[in-house]
Amino acid sequence: MEHIEAIRKRQLGLALGVGIPYFAFVIGIFLYVYLAKETVTQVIILGFPLHYWLVAIAIYPVTWILFIWYVGQANAMEDEIQQEGGA
């Protein structure tokens, strides 16, 4: 059972290691946009206001890239666990 406990902690470590910064990033963007709205609305990048860039556009590719990486890592860990379990 110690083996399973070690696996659980490894999986949880990976999930929280990715999840906490990601959720902090999403909530942080929102807080930034809402609390610093005077500043944010003044910043224009390529003709588009910063708050639109952050909330309506950028969040999507950032999420895709991060979680493709995460699924690769999590499934590789799964294969490793499977091999250890079968050995």
Added chain:
Amino acid sequence: MEAGYQIPITALVLIGLMLAFTVVTTWMFRRQKTSADYYLAGRKVNSFINASAISSDYLSAASFLGVAGVAFLYGFDGIIYALGFFVGYIALLLFLASPLRKFGRYTVPDFVSERFHSKQARVLGVIGVLFVSLFYMAPQMLGAGKVMGLLLNMEYGTAIVVIALIITAYVTVGGMKGTTVNQLVQFWILFGAMFLLAFIPFVIKGYTYTDVVRFISEFKGTPPGSDKILDGAAYTGPAHWLTNLKDTISLLLALMFGTAGLPHILVRFYTAPDGKAARRTVIYVLFLIGMFYILSPYVGHVIRYVYLQGDAMGVSPHLMKWLAANGKNLAVPVAGSYFGGQILLGIVVAGAFAAILSTVAGLIIACAGAIGHDLVVNVFNPDMPEHSRVKVARIASVMVGLLGIPLGFIAENMQIAILVGLAFAIAASTFFPVLVMGVWWPRMTQGGAVAGLVMGIAGSFAMILGKGYLPQVLQFKNPGGFVMMLSFLAIYAVSKIEYNSKGEAALPHDTDEVMAILHGPERG
């Protein structure tokens, strides 16, 4: 029929084809040998097909009509719905998709009941599933009645009855297999419709997102058909509608964590062949719905851009009337009609029809599982033979499907996306905490699970329906984030107290074995 409006022929053709396809697939999949076949399509659904079906389950009337509608109505603040609905899958991917599939049961109440060996938890789980799903079904029926009724020239009540009967019939006969194949087709119709709605103004007309936002932000005046002044700078800026930070954060948390507690989405992960396939499925879903949620707020903005210029852009009087009277729910059909005439309007109508059909079908399957599998079989008659279980599943599907009719009447004067937001609030506060803690915390006790479920159900019930009786500080536009935290707290506190007084005896006797199933190597 309303002056200036004609039912688009393309809508009738597409809906006709969709229904013909539904009849064929339902007939093909009518034979369900076991309840696993009926509820979970035999657990053999390929990741991409499953992702399309999940996306279709997820992109309901709230997403198809509501997200663009909220963006049209509230500008930048409306985008919170698109973002929250999208980010919702992350919690599911990180904490639940793979372990739940490895656990390999049928429904969400199955998990809570078997993890904690508690019939009480199962019954609470069933109440939670029904509470979430019926709150979710009401706005779908509202979309069916208001929008489909208008676009297909039917009375509100007639539209609700017709759509409820169609969905009930095909889910009851086809089960999860038939529903999955239909949802796959429905997804590509609704996604195609949203793609065209964005592609035509952006690429063909040249109304870039940048130009649209700039024009609106410089506008100050009275929009046509309205007596209220629109300040474009405020509309395109943050905190125009969401003026209270407490409300904004609670809404965002409900949307971010509610997806991971939606029974009709969770049940789909049981249909994947294994835990790794469940994770891959979420990645496909993130791509599909991400594309959709980038496009729909743009459509909401572009139709505001057109509306503000009214006659100068040649918008017909009946479209202006629709936008002024019910822009929140009709912005998408107006965009279809304005940018693509009868053909695109027809595709949009078919897309809305597909969105409603697929989501309600998923909700019916989830509720039928909760009633048929969890309540009738597992609580009242665990020895029921397999063929009778399929019969029970079908009877439960009919009951739930028909319940959509009164729900549609109750929801008649509400806003689609906001109602769905409340369903997310209940899901985030009822199931998400119990599932996450149940999967990852070996020291969670049965009392903790029950406390979490009771807090989620009673807390959200009190804060949504009894809002008017609460002190100001406890009144939220969407209480999901707040009740979710209370629910986590209840689970932690009750489990700790039980563990401190009884030690290891407070834990379910097979906790180690269950943890090995959830986290250990997958058993072939």
